[in-house]
Amino acid sequence: MKMIADIFRARNQYERPAPFDNSGDGFYLKIGAVFQSREGTLTHEFDVVVVGAGGAGLYCALEAGQKAKTAVISKLYPVRSHTGTAQGGIGAALGNVEEDRPEWHAFDTVKGGDYLADQKPASLLASEAVQAVYHLENLGLPFNRTADGRIDQRRFGGHTRNFGEAPVRRACYAADRTGHMILQTLFQQCIKQDVEFFDEFHLVDVFIDENRCRGLAAIELSTGELHVFRAKAVLLATGGFGRMFRITSNAYASTGDGPAVLARRGLPLEDMEFFQFHPTGIRGLGILITEAVRGEGGVLRNRNGERFMEKYAPTLLDLAPRDMISRAILTEIAEGRGVKGDGSVDDYVLLDASRLGKDVIAAKLPEISDFCRTYLGLDPAAQPIPVQPTAHYAMGGIPTDDRGRVFGAAKGTVVDGLYAAGECACVSVHGANRLGTNSLVDLVVFGRRAGIDIGEYVRHADLPALPGDAADSAAGLIARLREKSGGPPPETLREKMRDLMMQKVGIYRKERDMAEAVRAIAELRGQYRDIGLLDKSREYNTSLLEILELGNLLDLAYITAACSLRRRESRGAHAREDFPERDDANWLRHSLARLTGDAVEIGDKPVDVSIWPPKPRKY
Numbered sequence: 325m326k327m328i329a330d331i332f333r334a335r336n337q338y339e340r341p342a343p344f345d346n347s348g349d350g351f352y353l354k355i356g357a358v359f360q361s362r363e364g365t366l367t368h369e370f371d372v373v374v375v376g377a378g379g380a381g382l383y384c385a386l387e388a389g390q391k392a393k394t395a396v397i398s399k400l401y402p403v404r405s406h407t408g409t410a411q412g413g414i415g416a417a418l419g420n421v422e423e424d425r426p427e428w429h430a431f432d433t434v435k436g437g438d439y440l441a442d443q444k445p446a447s448l449l450a451s452e453a454v455q456a457v458y459h460l461e462n463l464g465l466p467f468n469r470t471a472d473g474r475i476d477q478r479r480f481g482g483h484t485r486n487f488g489e490a491p492v493r494r495a496c497y498a499a500d501r502t503g504h505m506i507l508q509t510l511f512q513q514c515i516k517q518d519v520e521f522f523d524e525f526h527l528v529d530v531f532i533d534e535n536r537c538r539g540l541a542a543i544e545l546s547t548g549e550l551h552v553f554r555a556k557a558v559l560l561a562t563g564g565f566g567r568m569f570r571i572t573s574n575a576y577a578s579t580g581d582g583p584a585v586l587a588r589r590g591l592p593l594e595d596m597e598f599f600q601f602h603p604t605g606i607r608g609l610g611i612l613i614t615e616a617v618r619g620e621g622g623v624l625r626n627r628n629g630e631r632f633m634e635k636y637a638p639t640l641l642d643l644a645p646r647d648m649i650s651r652a653i654l655t656e657i658a659e660g661r662g663v664k665g666d667g668s669v670d671d672y673v674l675l676d677a678s679r680l681g682k683d684v685i686a687a688k689l690p691e692i693s694d695f696c697r698t699y700l701g702l703d704p705a706a707q708p709i710p711v712q713p714t715a716h717y718a719m720g721g722i723p724t725d726d727r728g729r730v731f732g733a734a735k736g737t738v739v740d741g742l743y744a745a746g747e748c749a750c751v752s753v754h755g756a757n758r759l760g761t762n763s764l765v766d767l768v769v770f771g772r773r774a775g776i777d778i779g780e781y782v783r784h785a786d787l788p789a790l791p792g793d794a795a796d797s798a799a800g801l802i803a804r805l806r807e808k809s810g811g812p813p814p815e816t817l818r819e820k821m822r823d824l825m826m827q828k829v830g831i832y833r834k835e836r837d838m839a840e841a842v843r844a845i846a847e848l849r850g851q852y853r854d855i856g857l858l859d860k861s862r863e864y865n866t867s868l869l870e871i872l873e874l875g876n877l878l879d880l881a882y883i884t885a886a887c888s889l890r891r892r893e894s895r896g897a898h899a900r901e902d903f904p905e906r907d908d909a910n911w912l913r914h915s916l917a918r919l920t921g922d923a924v925e926i927g928d929k930p931v932d933v934s935i936w937p938p939k940p941r942k943y
């Protein structure tokens with residue numbers, strides 16, 4: 325491991341900065357520039373630094389890299405990013421297997437989001453999805469094909485024809501490995517584009533001064549050294565934060581580092597109360613069984629064998645939006661029709677995929693088949709799959725416009741040179757509940773738009789000056805952890821947080837529970853400050869990494885609980901037992917939450933409902 329670090333440094337060290345060539349066509353020399361300060365901190369200079377190598381980060385880097393010297397830093401090796409786990413598909417109204425239109429897709433997105441999605445960006449999402457999918461195809465993505473050679477499409481929850489009439493085939497897919505294929509395709513293209521990768525670098529801080537982003541600090545995991553990246557533009561694409569919940573489909577790395585760093589820098593986060601639970605996680609484990617199983621014809625059944633979605637969503641049945649199905653499952657369980665039916669937390673329902681037949685499962689859902697064999701020891705073509713809802717997707721995050729520019733202190737003001745895209749961002753196109761297949765669309769549409777905007781922006785922007793003490797805050801945080809020993813065990817705090825969020829800020833919520841969660845998480849944040857690092861080693865110190873990630877999760881859990889407590893209505897994924905109805909008169913507004921020390925200050929932002937006036941949401 326040490327050897328890899330040495331090779332890496334030998335490649336980069338002491339290269340003198342290449343002069344920027346701003347003349348003519350806007351192309352710059354693409355040679356990494358690295359300096360070493362007297363204290364030993366390595367400083368790199370780039371036009372663009374992208375944090376995150378999932379679909380959003382790579383798409384942005386691919387676009388920006390055509391115009392500017394671009395680096396991607398990622399705490400994981402790029403193709404291990406969470407996008408690689410996306411299974412079922414990417415939505416686009418190609419109309420390859422039946423009639424479809426982008427405006428139907430946009431309407432479904434808005435209705436699926438319970439009218440909290442901003443409608444112009446949602447329309448942009450749907451219309452540019454078509455172009456983005458064909459772009460991916462041209463880049464070499466191996467989509468499944470129809471008999472006549474076009475990209476095949478299947479059904480997915482909440483996607484309909486003619487404004488809600490019936491399910492439509494809109495999800496383009498590569499078996500149940502769509503995200504894996506997107507990631508591989510984009511990574512290869514970035515390499516071809518000479519984008520420079522800093523793998524296993526962990527973002528610790530972003531430098532923002534006088535409303536201008538000036539770069540960032542990241543720790544190199546293999547050496548424990550802190551690096552400074554100076555850049556004209558920074559894009560955060562650090563993914564979701566499902567690890568704040570006990571049962572989740574999210575990988576260990578989904579800890580919300582980007583939004584948490586910005587929150588601590590005083591920037592607001594939008595709509596944090598909306599966290600999606602996917603209805604079909606493997607019982608007890610949370611590992612996802614894609615909605616594509618139901619898109620291909622699988623159905624949910626309760627302990628009596630009844631297809632219970634007939635009661636809850638008579639038109640779309642098992643393809644209703646995720647928030648509705650997750651609540652339906654909990655209702656079945658609460659009323660004694662879950663498979664165990666005794667009210668304990670691991671009650672579940674059954675997902676019957678046997679009606680698809682062995683051949684369809686083998687051809688279109690091979691990954692799911694493997695999961696069932698590995699984790700449950702069953703064959704989904706022969707036996708039903710035990711499932712329960714699993715925390716899956718953050719609708720909220722860093723507020724951006726439709727070019728990825730991050731909104732800062734004042735309403736409507738963007739922070740110069742700071743961008744965000746992907747799950748960590750909130751454009752907002754998913755509103756209170758995201759439709760399946762729309763995250764991958766979000767990554768490619770808005771990752772691409774941000775990359776194009778950045779490419780233009782850096783042509784005219786100067787490399788901002790960096791105050792001498794820019795990295796002090798990040799260095800101080802790490803030094804404090806290294807100096808201290810003892811304190812509360814981080815894993816105890818983490819487990820408490822995950823249980824609190826699951827039990828008190830989960831699918832169904834009520835005032836007393838959420839108030840208790842806010843109080844208890846505040847206490848955990850207090851205890852967190854006393855944590856010391858037992859393992860003092862520098863190279864690959866995973867304890868340090870886990871502590872940094874825990875701090876990020878605690879901050880975001882705190883904001884999520886506080887925002888949930890404040891919103892006194894039910895909308896999309898935010899379902900309150902004490903306020904069961906949607907209340908447009910008082911709550912048709914986005915929340916903007918700001919962390920100020922131990923307090924969360926929450927304000928509002930209007931929702932764009934300029935195309936479709938809100939209506940009751942029936943399926």
Ligand SMILES: Cc1cc2nc3c(=O)[nH]c(=O)nc-3n(C[C@H](O)[C@H](O)[C@H](O)COP(=O)(O)OP(=O)(O)OC[C@H]3O[C@@H](n4cnc5c(N)ncnc54)[C@H](O)[C@@H]3O)c2cc1C
Nearest residue numbers: 376377378380399406407412413527563746747761763764
């Ligand atoms: C099991 C599963 C199946 C899914 N299936 C679908 C689907 O079929 N269709 C769909 O539309 N959506 C699906 N989703 C959702 C979708 O996959 C994700 O929302 C999306 O991939 C997130 O992409 P991203 O680029 O924003 O972030 P990610 O792919 O999560 O990438 C985050 C990147 O940020 C980096 N990073 C994070 N923190 C730091 C840090 N501190 N320093 C440096 N780097 C950092 C990571 O290394 C990583 O490279 C699924 C999700 C899951 C969990």
